[in-house]
Amino acid sequence: MQTERFNRLRKAALSKIFEKKKITDVWRKIVKNQLRNLDLKDLYDHYDFNYNIDERAIAIKNEILSGTYKVSQPLIYRIEKKFGVCRHLVIPQPIDALVLQVLVETIADNILSNQPSENAFYSRDKHNVSLPHTADDYGFTWRQQWKQLQKKIYNFHEDKELIVVTDLSNYYDSIDIEELRKVFTSYSKIDEVLIDLLFRIIEEISWKPDYLPYSKRGLPTTNVEGIRLLAHSFLYEVDEVIMQKTNNSFTRWMDDIVIGVDSRKEAIETISSVSDMLKTRGLALNLAKTNIYDDDAGYHHFQIESNRYIDSIETIKKEDANYKKVCSELHKKFKLHFKDTSPKYWDKIAKRYITTYSKLKSTALLTLLSKKYVNYPGLRSHLLMYLSNVGYKKKSSEVVLEILDEMDIFDDISLYQICLLVTQWEIPVNDQSKDFISKFESKITAFSFKRKLPSDFYCVLWFKAKYNHPEDLLKFIEKYKNLWQTDSFLRRQVTAILSRLVVTNSKAVEKLLFNQISSGITNTVTLANQIFLFSKVERLDGKLSLYLFPKNQQRPYPLGKFIVLCSVLNSESIRTNQAIKDKVKEHIKDPYFLKWLDSQYNIN
Numbered sequence: 001m002q003t004e005r006f007n008r009l010r011k012a013a014l015s016k017i018f019e020k021k022k023i024t025d026v027w028r029k030i031v032k033n034q035l036r037n038l039d040l041k042d043l044y045d046h047y048d049f050n051y052n053i054d055e056r057a058i059a060i061k062n063e064i065l066s067g068t069y070k071v072s073q074p075l076i077y078r079i080e081k082k083f084g085v086c087r088h089l090v091i092p093q094p095i096d097a098l099v100l101q102v103l104v105e106t107i108a109d110n111i112l113s114n115q116p117s118e119n120a121f122y123s124r125d126k127h128n129v130s131l132p133h134t135a136d137d138y139g140f141t142w143r144q145q146w147k148q149l150q151k152k153i154y155n156f157h158e159d160k161e162l163i164v165v166t167d168l169s170n171y172y173d174s175i176d177i178e179e180l181r182k183v184f185t186s187y188s189k190i191d192e193v194l195i196d197l198l199f200r201i202i203e204e205i206s207w208k209p210d211y212l213p214y215s216k217r218g219l220p221t222t223n224v225e226g227i228r229l230l231a232h233s234f235l236y237e238v239d240e241v242i243m244q245k246t247n248n249s250f251t252r253w254m255d256d257i258v259i260g261v262d263s264r265k266e267a268i269e270t271i272s273s274v275s276d277m278l279k280t281r282g283l284a285l286n287l288a289k290t291n292i293y294d295d296d297a298g299y300h301h302f303q304i305e306s307n308r309y310i311d312s313i314e315t316i317k318k319e320d321a322n323y324k325k326v327c328s329e330l331h332k333k334f335k336l337h338f339k340d341t342s343p344k345y346w347d348k349i350a351k352r353y354i355t356t357y358s359k360l361k362s363t364a365l366l367t368l369l370s371k372k373y374v375n376y377p378g379l380r381s382h383l384l385m386y387l388s389n390v391g392y393k394k395k396s397s398e399v400v401l402e403i404l405d406e407m408d409i410f411d412d413i414s415l416y417q418i419c420l421l422v423t424q425w426e427i428p429v430n431d432q433s434k435d436f437i438s439k440f441e442s443k444i445t446a447f448s449f450k451r452k453l454p455s456d457f458y459c460v461l462w463f464k465a466k467y468n469h470p471e472d473l474l475k476f477i478e479k480y481k482n483l484w485q486t487d488s489f490l491r492r493q494v495t496a497i498l499s500r501l502v503v504t505n506s507k508a509v510e511k512l513l514f515n516q517i518s519s520g521i522t523n524t525v526t527l528a529n530q531i532f533l534f535s536k537v538e539r540l541d542g543k544l545s546l547y548l549f550p551k552n553q554q555r556p557y558p559l560g561k562f563i564v565l566c567s568v569l570n571s572e573s574i575r576t577n578q579a580i581k582d583k584v585k586e587h588i589k590d591p592y593f594l595k596w597l598d599s600q601y602n603i604n
Contacts, residue, residue, distance in 0.1 A: 019061065020057045031101050039089065041420070046094050060099060064197075072095065074091055078410075087221060099197075103197060108229060114233075115236060122232025156251075160249055164257075164260075164270060166256075167256045167290075172220075175219050177217065181195070183234055187233060228254070238278065301343045303343050310349075330360065338372075347379065354383060357386055369403075373403050374408075380414070391425060394432065404440070416458065419462050423466045444456075447459075458490060462559070466562075477512070495513070496527060498531060499566045502535055534568050537573070548587075557593065566601075
């Protein structure tokens with residue numbers, strides 16, 4: 001129920017920012033790609049939301065201004081940090097991610113204008129400062145390089161004798177929300193209703209297990225920019241004190257802090273001051289990761305020799321005379337790198353080595369990959385990127401099977417990341433690849449039945465959505481109907497897959513789609529309705545055509561986009577249109593996608 005205060009005072013502030021055009025612009029320019037870049041992806045690429053964004057924007061505006069907007073249940077998953085210890089991450093529903101981002105777009109400039117130093121950054125993908133392992137100018141002596149690193153990499157105002165490196169213990173999990181709100185409000189003249197709405201969303205998407213009450217401690221960890229901005233602004237007072245004590249010779253990347261000092265005494269005094277200030281907000285320095293480096297220690301921890309070496313070989317080409325020698329030397333140095341993991345930036349250099357294997361197109365890393373993948377969770381994303389660049393080969397497929405045999409899974413995304421890799425590979429249709437696909441499916445299915453977790457079933461769904469014959473896929477969906485219908489996320493993913501099955505068995509699939517519409521679960525209902533609407537479309541409008549057939553052809557063609565394409569090809573008018581057939585053949589190169597297009601839609 002609306003109060004007079006809402007109608008007369010608070011609604012005006014909301015109506016200024018929740019306009020249809022602003023909402024649609026924020027979705028198209030920011031939120032759509034944020035959701036695509038999350039660890040767990042949607043099998044329909046949220047295209048039902050994207051296609052109807054104008055109508056959705058009006059609905060969001062009306063809900064906000066009527067005071068009836070409610071936050072939906074987010075998806076919460078675990079990702080392994082080390083030794084099976086997991087961090088909980090949050091994926092908001094598209095509507096909530098969009099509302100949060102609209103708020104952030106409105107208040108960000110106001111918040112950032114209060115930032116005391118330009119040397120603090122809250123979004124690593126949006127600032128232009130080099131990271132420590134990208135220091136160049138290796139022609140200098142190390143002493144000169146030490147000074148260059150301070151000014152060029154860390155933006156120090158003066159040359160310093162020592163560098164202090166530190167970070168905060170469990171920063172996101174330790175933030176007191178009441179303290180954060182107090183600090184956040186003091187930095188701005190933002191309308192109270194915007195802050196209320198912002199913190200309401202934070203409360204509703206936070207992890208609250210076992211029916212426990214909201215603890216008001218801990219920001220949800222997510223790839224949504226608004227959360228990072230809040231965490232960033234909470235440390236402004238720390239920036240202010242360090243800036244004054246060091247004449248702005250420091251840099252902060254979220255909760256990673258690097259400080260320049262002239263003596264060990266000054267270093268200890270600064271660490272002590274920062275620690276005391278953090279304690280007043282319920283935070284603490286991570287003493288295990290707090291160190292004081294002179295130039296000799298810096299030489300070791302910043303891995304300067306390895307950086308110099310990698311820089312020297314990055315541009316080598318396969319046709320160069322010394323190519324084989326370089327690849328052999330790289331392999332030896334990479335193995336040697338694992339003999340001493342004590343340097344602070346050891347993992348960053350390990351990632352540079354892996355990236356260099358990719359640049360050189362060297363397959364030598366395949367001999368070591370499975371063991372490194374299993375034992376070093378922090379390197380997995382780069383190892384997967386390497387496997388993606390190598391592509392499907394007999395050896396790379398064997399490595400993937402080795403990983404599944406050797407890896408113990410403690411989180412919700414490790415298995416999915418491997419399934420994503422295999423569905424991104426363009427695997428030929430032959431006996432050798434069929435054997436690999438059969439073995440891979442058997443192993444991931446075994447994980448799913450052993451752990452009985454929704455995330456593992458999702459992995460199996462993702463894989464089957466590309467590689468299973470439609471009749472086998474339909475049998476699987478019907479067999480485990482009682483399982484996937486108990487989880488709203490799985491229900492939506494299965495509904496997306498039904499797009500691929502309409503022309504195979506329209507009667508059974510339509511029955512399943514009507515069941516999803518009857519479920520009343522909003523994001524599933526809208527998807528089922530969209531599949532029905534696309535199956536009856538007479539022509540491709542501009543936005544649908546541009547989405548399916550972008551000017552810059554995508555390679556690999558995303559699985560989510562292929563599912564959307566299938567839902568459109570369910571229309572006889574579309575799949576029999578020769579111009580559209582030609583476009584499909586022009587954009588789709590994946591052998592398995594081509595196989596299903598031929599057998600299901602007669603596009604060959």
